[in-house]
Amino acid sequence: MDDQSAPTLDTLTVTEGEDPFERGSEAGDVVSPVHLSSTFALPGLDAEMRLEDVDPDAGEFVYGRLSNPTRHALETRLAALEGGAHGAAFASGTAAIFTTLLASVRPGDHIVAFEDLYAGTRRMLDDVFRARLGVDVTYVDATETANVAAALREETAAVWMESPTNPKLALCDIAGIADLVADREVVFGVDNTFASPYFQRPLELGADVVVHSTTKYLNGHSDAIAGAVVTDDDALAEEIRFLQQVGVGAVSGPFDSYLVLRGTKTLAARMARHEANATAVAEFLDARPEVTDVYYPGLPDHPDHELAREQMSGFGGILSFELDGDIDDAKRFVEALTEFTLAVSVGGVESLIELPAAMTHEPLSPAEREALGISDTLLRVSVGIEGIDDLIADLERGFDAMARSAEPPSTER
Known part of the structure; x- marks a missing residue:
């Protein structure tokens, strides 16, 4: 590789933001230490110093809410993974979106949003921004x-998309909306x-800002709640x-x-197996x-x-499917599984399954769920990295449970 070539994403996931000899590491830590201190000592009192002038890139820190060495290393890496100039790490994906x-709208402004959004984002838009x-x-x-073009108004200040969406895995044309x-x-x-920067980089397609629930694929182990924002827009x-x-x-x-x-560090290896x-x-x-x-x-x-083939480099590890039956069939199916855990969330190394109508999208009214095509038998699956034969055998257990429930009662005595 030429010395001037930028590192690939596979390399950035491992090394970016963690130079052992930068940012004051005395021991040359290969892995960034967990800096738990809430405040940091200053070398002296400079009457000219303002908090907003403190530069984490130069190893300068004052107070943990403003910046923290561990968080700064993460923000540097996340910005690089999305190909952006600025990264900010938050306490959750919801905090990142909010x-x-x-930062984008004011009272009286207007937002155009994908109708098939995560239910928590819709509640935020309806109950906080609108109400x-x-x-x-x-x-x-x-x-x-x-449809996005038709909804735009003079007072539209933000367009908010998910792609792929939760839970129907629908896509929007990111480059097309950016041009619009x-x-x-x-x-x-x-x-x-849902895609992660391994499979999709919205900034390169023209988006102004990209957000993540880093709880999901970027963390990948279902043991941290966090979020992130990346943008190239200096003012934003x-x-x-x-x-x-x-x-x-x-x-x-x-610690998160x-x-x-x-x-x-394992994003590239995990995402390939997830897909x-x-x-x-x-x-x-499907069969x-x-x-x-x-x-x-x-x-x-x-x-x-075809759109996925154009704007993504892979198809991800999440899918949903409809059972031919009713909600009782769906319950019997999921309760018979042993490898797929019945739980909300996605993106961990373990396989999870959930019933959106009764779990993640339960806050929506039945009419709203019907309008979005979220039926009582729609199941969402986050496929983990276990052995595929084990996962298929587990799904067969679910279908066997449905079949047993459909058998007429025995008349033998």
Whole structure:
């Protein structure tokens, strides 16, 4: 490789932000230490010094909410993984989204959002931004870019997308929407949690800002709650930093930052295995008569398959599918599984399954769920990195449980 060539993402996940001889490491730690101190000693009192002038890149720290060496290493790495100039680590993905939107809109403004968003994000938009902050919100089927165009108004200040979405794995044309708002004073944000920067880099497609629940794939081990924002926009980054450190203060703590930093080291290896397993599971489910629909961008009959091939480098490790039955069948199916754990969240090395209508999307009304196509038998699966034969055998146990429930009662005495 040429000396001037930028490191690949596979390398950045392991090394970026953790130079053993930078940022005051006395022992030459290969792994960033967990800096638990809430405050940092100053070499002297400089009347000219202002807190906003303290530079973590130069190893300068004052107070843990403003910056922390462990968190700063993580923020440096996350920015590099998304190809952005600025990274900010938060206490959760929800805090990251809230802060980004708060930095982007004011009362009287308008947001255009993908209708198939994570239910928690929809509740935030409805119950906080619309109800309390006076920001109007329009939800659209963003699989058609024309629907986004039709919803834009003079007062539109932000366009908020997920791609792929939760839980139906729908995609929007990120580059197409970026072109649509390029000449407007609009912040275009993309939640990239489901794809991870390993499979998709929205900033390179024209988005202004990208967010993650780093709880998911970036950490990858289901043992830390955290979030992140990455942007190339200097002014937006400054506003997000102010809100992160002062206005909201929802920063990622040192230990969670350490766990996510550690998790990113295996991102490339994990994502390749997640995708391989998810593809095998999707193809298995697609062939089952008990399944009416499988939603996975890697399947050729997925409506957004070609778009996924264009704007992603892989199809990810999450899928959802519809059972041919009722909610009792869905319950019997999930309760018969032993390898797939019944739990919310995604992106860990272990396989998880959930029933959105009764779990992640239960806060939505039945009418809202129906409008989004979230039925009582829709199951979402986060496919882990276990042996694929074990996972397929476990799903067969679920189908066997459904079949037993459908058998007529015995008349033998």
